[in-house]
Amino acid sequence: MIGLPKPRLRQARIVAVAAAGLLTASVLVAPPSSAQVTSQAPTAATNTIPGVDEIVSSPNIRLVTNLPKVAPLDATNSDLAFQGKYAFAGNYNGFVVYDVSRPSSPQVVSRVLCPGSQNDISVYGDLLFLSTDSSRSDDSCNSTAQGADVKESWEGIKIFDIRDKANPRYVKSVETACGSHTHTLVPGKDKKTVYVYVSSYSPRANFPDCQPPHDSISIIKVPVKTPTKAAVVATPNLFPDGGFEGSETGSATTGCHDITAYPSKDLAAGACMGDGILMDIRNREAPRVINRVRDTTNFAFWHSATFNNSGTKVVFTDELGGGGAATCNEEVGPNRGADAIYDITGRGDHRKMVFRSYFKIPRTNADTENCVAHNGSLIPVLGRDIMVQAWYQGGISVWDFTDSRNPKEIAFWERGPISNEQMIGGGSWSAYYYNGYIYSNDIAKGFDVLKLSDWRTWTAELVRYQELNVQTQPTYLGGW
Known part of the structure; x- marks a missing residue:
């Protein structure tokens, strides 16, 4: 945010x-407390906005449990890590x-x-x-x-x-x-x-x-x-030329919002407000920018990045509205507040990021719901590029970007708006896959555990992490 x-x-x-x-x-x-499970009503993806706090989902994903926030840690929930x-x-x-x-x-x-x-x-x-x-x-x-x-x-x-x-x-x-x-x-x-x-x-x-x-x-x-x-x-100065100067629709670059490293490949991708960058991190104390991209048409704020397992693609997110606005609606459209998929072509210092397509959840949210692309992780599936992603009150989306030009959603889960009367910030800040389950830190509702059951992702059950910080990407199953 x-x-x-x-x-x-x-x-x-x-x-x-x-x-x-x-x-x-x-x-x-x-002390241990009994988890609370909210009733679930699986539905097909439609443009029908669910009722306040109503849960809707595709049939292949379900809520396992929810732990509500309690005082004194009843402030905004943020990111997750695992060990x-x-x-x-x-x-x-x-x-x-x-x-x-x-x-x-x-x-x-x-x-x-x-x-x-x-x-x-x-x-x-x-x-x-x-x-x-x-x-x-x-x-x-x-x-x-x-x-x-x-x-x-x-x-x-x-x-x-x-x-x-x-x-x-x-x-x-x-x-x-x-x-x-x-x-x-x-x-x-x-x-x-x-x-x-x-x-x-x-x-x-x-x-x-x-x-x-x-x-x-x-x-x-x-x-x-x-x-x-x-x-x-x-x-290190990543922008000797000062970076993107900003525009009516896009943020000026005055630093980076988030960096995702892929240490085994000596790569990192930086989401830096007005710029997306690819870095060589072989020298950990002196990362080098080897390629930079901009999207002056649709991206407002380069927020985060995710590599695919082979390191041949990178997904950048645009946090249009800073995480506090309703951007999952017809007015904003499918290309803003979305993910952008780039193929990484070439080798060494000649590697370049080439834009292929956008992805945004295909459901319309209420104007009282903050919704935009946010934190997600790869699901360690053999032979495919699939990730789970948080969209604030847009819920949780599982989508396949194996074909960079034609990404598609394969599962979703979301709560209805917190309010139909006024904008109240909430929803999933981070949604990550870890050892067979999806864990979500919901800004307002607490800690959610979900289970995805889909033939396209069953090989992820073979992977067990000992530690996972999503912004430090591991290679799973040896890469391919």
Whole structure:
């Protein structure tokens, strides 16, 4: 979510305990609770808008369970990460650790209070990383909102030790220019280091720690065994020419919104507001842009990227309206607020991204529903390119882009509008496939688990991940 424009000052709703010695966070351990399942009414895809909170879906996908949000983590839900039997769910007030060893009955292991939007989240071994992109009074978990025009204000990356999932321990912070809207983990080739590519944007002349032009990203080097030594080691300029200048319909490039890395192929794709870029990341501390594309006709805000498994395609999303507008309607049409599919042609530094087609969910949403292309992941299917994707109140879509020129939806699931009377933000922020199930972090409704049963995706059942951060793409089944 981009927030149009990104606020630099937010009122914290929850205050955690103060740091003492090593940085600490307030952890609440919740007793097991019975999951609530909303009744489901499978239907064919039509332009009939479901009623308030009514669930509709294609016959091949069903809701397994839902865990509603509870105080104090009842703020906006954000991204997801996975490790073993655990799911880690970001929230603007902190994060939740779930035990999903029984997907039909997830259990809350811990709730960590640490306010700071968006709390974009990822995990690596014993470490958990959180992005803070709201200007805070300090780097602790009991900070308060403070203007970015104050030099002492803080934004950046927080690092937790998660060896004890019931008691995550805050151990390190790293301040980064313009904060951290999102971040991407890139394992070092020595296996002793992990790099954090930090994406941020929206500089202003009166922000001491976020000065224009800000055409760069921040790269943090984290020694895995000694994370307290984590530090920024590079701030590569990705746009020496300043990037896209902006237009009436498209955002100017003042940094990147999100980067997806494909470490085994030494590739990364950056969704950078007004530009889509392809990078060579063989040198983890010095990524190189090898190709750049723009869409001045239909794209408003380059939001995120997903490679196919072979690394021969990349899907970019356009977050038209910043995630807070109704764009899945006839007025906006099928090519805006959509996905754009690019084939990657050529080799080495001669690789280029070639546009093939757009994909957008084929259902009309109400004008009171925020709906636009958002976070999704590949489903690890043998021989085909299929992904699941969140569309806020547009729900969850499973679609096949094996034929880059003719993508098609093969499954969908959605709730009806939160309200028929006024715009209330909600819906699926992230929808990811992990070890046989689809997990969704719904902004308003909580943590959803869904099951897809389709002959086209059965080979995904053969794949088991030990760890999954979607913006750090793994190769499955050896690639093809």
